[in-house]
Amino acid sequence: MTRRTDWAEYAHLDALAERAGGQDVGPARTADDTGYEGGEPRRGGGARDGARTGGTRGGRGRRRRGFGEPPGEPSAEDGGASSSSRAEQGEPPGDPVERARAICLRLLTGTPRTRKQLADALRKREIPDDAAEEVLSRFEEVGLINDSAFADAWVESRHHGRGLARRALAxxxxxxxxxxxxxxxxxxxxxxxxxxxxxxxxxxxxLRTTRGLDRDKRLRRLAGMLARKGYPEGMALRVVRQALEEEGEETDFLDEGGI
Known part of the structure; x- marks a missing residue:
């Protein structure tokens, strides 16, 4: 992999949310909007380059919160629309823009989301399209929504964590x-x-869990496991056959008294 995206930037939701509300930033994008100050990226920046350089690159051991398994879609509560539940969730009554902003902030606090995931949640809460568009565009502008960074982090986490191939990731x-x-x-x-x-x-x-089965059954089982993870059939069969051959050579070597 070429890079990691530091999702710790989402710890700065409150500061970015204030800008997303338009309280201290005009229509033009400033250094605060993009997350750059003095030419260096800050956490919470919205630019794609900031997302890339703001993170760390490293081995496979680190896992990103929210990407080991697919982040849950908006919960059942996000599909309801009663006034009591809105109050319990801290949603401001009345103003659809403020409601949309509160819903998005709550969802983003748990895990990164794509623009479509947030748009779907707002639609379920019966937020008017114009209000939803205003909030989503503003969040995208200040970096709270970044589908490019989301995709990069998703590929890295799911490939290293679950072994998914390009086809399954896509x-x-x-x-x-x-x-x-x-x-x-x-x-x-x-x-x-x-x-x-x-x-x-x-x-x-x-491989070890399939020992005791006949060769054809092992081949099908192992190749099927790779196919479910999105690996091409030709690659899957080649890799499995080679592994079985190497296992057989190792067994023969041990049977002959090798160390």
Whole structure:
């Protein structure tokens, strides 16, 4: 992978939310809007470059909150619309823009969301389209919504955490409403060599659990596991066959008294 996106920037929701409300930033974008000050990125910045450089690059061990499993879609409470539930959730009554802003902030506090996920939540809460568009555009401007950074982080986390290949990752991002061009750019972080290396690791971990089965059944089971994770059929079969052959060679070596 080429980069990590630091989702700790979402800890600064309150400060960004104040700007999202238009209290201290005019229509033109300023250094505060983009998250840059003196040429250096700050956490909470909305620009794509800020999202890339604001994070860390590292090994596979780190997991990003909210990406080990698909972040939940807006809960059942986000589909309701009673005045009592609005009060309980801290939503301001009346003004649809303020309601939309409160709903989005609450959802973003838990995990990053795409613009479409937030738009769907606002639609379920019967927020008027013009109010929803105003809030979503403002949040996107100040960096609270960043589908490009979301896609990058999703690919990295789900590939390293679950071993998903490009095809499966692209499908997941499509279901979350990410634009096709952004999906293509995000999954391009993975190349065929990296995919194959991950496929080999997955097979190596699963190989032992299939011992005792006949070779054809093991082949089907292991190749099926890779197929469900989005690996191409040709690659899956090649990786599994090679793993079974290497296992057989190792067994023969041990049977012959090797160390």
């Amino acid at each position: 499908q997941e991002l499509r279901t979350k409403g990410v634009d096709s061009a952004l999906i293509e750019e995000a999954v391009a972080q993975l190349d065929s060599d990296q995919e194959e290396a991950t496929a080999r690791e997955l097979v190596a971990r699963k």
